[in-house]
Amino acid sequence: MPRARLDWRLTELDKRSIRTFYQLLGQEFGRSGIGRVQILDWLFGDDRTWPPFLSGGWHHMGTTRMHADPKQGVVDANCRVHGLGNLYVAGAAVYPTAGSANPTLTLVALSLRLSDHLKTTLV
Numbered sequence: 001m002p003r004a005r006l007d008w009r010l011t012e013l014d015k016r017s018i019r020t021f022y023q024l025l026g027q028e029f030g031r032s033g034i035g036r037v038q039i040l041d042w043l044f045g046d047d048r049t050w051p052p053f054l055s056g057g058w059h060h061m062g063t064t065r066m067h068a069d070p071k072q073g074v075v076d077a078n079c080r081v082h083g084l085g086n087l088y089v090a091g092a093a094v095y096p097t098a099g100s101a102n103p104t105l106t107l108v109a110l111s112l113r114l115s116d117h118l119k120t121t122l123v
């Protein structure tokens with residue numbers, strides 16, 4: 001059984017993106033009067049420093065990653081396994097990378113897109 005090797009790197013861009021997301025969310029909540037957002041202090045510190053309590057989620061994905069090049073991925077843009085005419089993968093396994101947001105809605109959208117594609121190929 002091959003074992004996954006985790007290569008998880010946090011960058012300055014990650015921290016800036018998180019901070020900007022919450023700032024925009026807070027501005028929009030304030031503008032529409034539906035609430036307020038309190039941003040944790042550590043997000044305003046040095047962009048290269050992360051707090052010790054950070055942890056990951058439980059979002060398994062990327063084991064049959066999508067890429068146009070069979071050497072770099074398992075499935076093509078239509079979720080078809082490279083080199084096989086009739087094998088498709090529907091699920092978070094086709095994600096080439098993982099983001100911070102929950103993945104299931106996007107994988108459902110990808111699966112619906114795949115079903116539309118299959119309808120055109122199976123006629």
Ligand SMILES: Cc1cc2nc3c(=O)[nH]c(=O)nc-3n(C[C@H](O)[C@H](O)[C@H](O)COP(=O)(O)OP(=O)(O)OC[C@H]3O[C@@H](n4cnc5c(N)ncnc54)[C@H](O)[C@@H]3O)c2cc1C
Binds near residue numbers: 059093102
């Ligand atoms: C604790 C936890 C909390 C989560 N919370 C959220 C959340 O709040 N929001 C969100 O968006 N996502 C959440 N996720 C992630 C979400 O569950 C997954 O992204 C999603 O289930 C992935 O769907 P999938 O169809 O790709 O894979 P799976 O749901 O894992 O489906 C794969 C299926 O393939 C089957 N299978 C495996 N090997 C074989 C085989 N050889 N032959 C036949 N069948 C096989 C498995 O039994 C399984 O049924 C959470 C995950 C965990 C673990």
